[in-house]
Amino acid sequence: MKKVKYRQSTSRLLLLGVAFFFSFTVIGIAQDQADASAQDGDAAQQEQSEGGQSEGSGAxxxxxxxxxxxxxxxxxxxxxxxxxxxxxxxxxxxxxxxxxxxxxxxxxxxxxxxxxxxxxxxxxxxxxxxxxxxxxxxxxxxxxxxxxxxxxEQPKPEPAAAQTPAGGAGQGTSGGGVSLNIILGILVFVLVMLLAVLFLVNKTLRNFASASGVVLPEKPKRKPIYKSFVENQFLIVVSSVVVLLAVGYFAYGWMMQVGVDQGYQPIQPIHYSHRIHAGDNEIECKYCHSSARVSKVSGIPSLNVCMNCHKAISEVAPETATEEYSKEFYDGEIAKLYDAVGWDPASRTYSGDVKPVKWERLHNLPDFAYFNHSQHVTVAGVQCQKCHGPIEEMEVVYQYAPLTMGWCVNCHRETEVRMEGNDYYEKIHAQLAKKYGVEEITAAEMGSIECGKCHY
CATH class of the missing domain: 1.10.760.10 (Cytochrome c-like domain)
Structure with missing residues (x-):
């Protein structure tokens, strides 16, 4: 009997194409309806908000x-x-x-x-x-x-109701009021049915071909990949070298990250927003971290520093709130401060019931590394943002710099020492300028990258 080649790829591709076209059409319609519904809701909410504002402004x-x-x-x-x-x-x-x-x-x-x-x-x-x-x-x-x-005398504004994103928490609906979850469920059901139909059609055609005496071509047996790999000596050697180099590279990178906590962002017991204090209100960093001027460490401000202002400020301005942190959240954090220091805002007296606040340390150098804040802040005039990043923009503070030895050494190599008005460095500067043939002397040329400067 003559062998007849059996082809079924065309029918499979056609059915799959119809299925995917149908699925993307349903998703597109549902998304358009959801977007239209969200826009209508936003417009209604904006009109309601504007109406409330106009009504309040009339008071x-x-x-x-x-x-x-x-x-x-x-x-x-x-x-x-x-x-x-x-x-x-x-x-x-x-x-x-x-x-x-x-x-x-x-x-x-x-x-x-x-x-x-x-x-x-x-x-x-x-x-x-x-x-x-x-x-x-x-x-x-x-x-x-x-x-x-x-x-x-204007009426007290009502707190803004939390907005639910379209489709969030299983409550998203399309413009016609049909849940998106229902639409997706129907779509999955249709796809499952199409797969079942394809399987049945394939089985039916194979049975029909067998009954008609058509011999289906057999797939040729291929040599397993691992056997081909084992028989190729050159490929084994090259693969071994590549694997060893990759393992060494990633192992070295992993070990060099031990003790590097860049990006570390712990949650503090009382939420303190540097964005509000150092950013919006432009409070100088050294007002709270006053010991940075004269001490090795910058220090954690005591709570009575906070109370210098918060005796009179028991709540934040409404415009300070964000989508993530509401006004009620910030007011609750101020209440935590009052509870810790034993302050009663109603009677404006201290109860004497003081509770310690267990702050989480953020920047932590190894014990064998010496760093002096006053030497950098007072003597060198280094700005806090140089090491701590845009602190005035951070809602929750994180470690901005890696604080590795290489990072410090590179800074010393690039930073020029200020000589103006500094009699102590006048003679040293003249000698070093002559030695190196330059006008500006970096901290590294002053000896700041010698081992004993930081490790002794």
């Missing part, structure tokens, strides 16, 4: 200009007052319902004179808040005070 409009009042409040009042909660002084929201405007004008212009006149309300407020003397503001006009009142 207190009869008093004055709330935008100008916000600027005056932040520059003159925010150190002791908050609109919606007590601080050093009382919360200012609702003050116009408690006192008339004429009384408020007198209190702001000179509250001491108002108390001296025997006004019982003024005396009661003074005694209630630990007899804290409020500064007089005679420079504020009545219109300025009205602007401040317009700002503080």
């Amino acid at each position: 207190g409009a009869a008093l004055g200009d709330a935008s100008n009042g916000k600027s005056l409040f932040n520059s003159l009042c925010a150190a002791c007052h908050k609109p919606y909660s007590e601080s050093i002084g009382p919360a200012l929201n609702g003050v116009t319902s408690r006192q008339d405007l004429e009384w408020i004008y007198k209190w702001v212009h000179n509250n001491a004179n108002l108390r001296a006149s025997g006004d019982q309300d003024a005396i009661a407020i003074f005694e209630e808040y630990n007899e804290t003397q409020m500064p007089a503001f005679p420079q504020l006009s009545e219109d300025d005070i009205n602007d401040i009142l317009a700002y503080v």
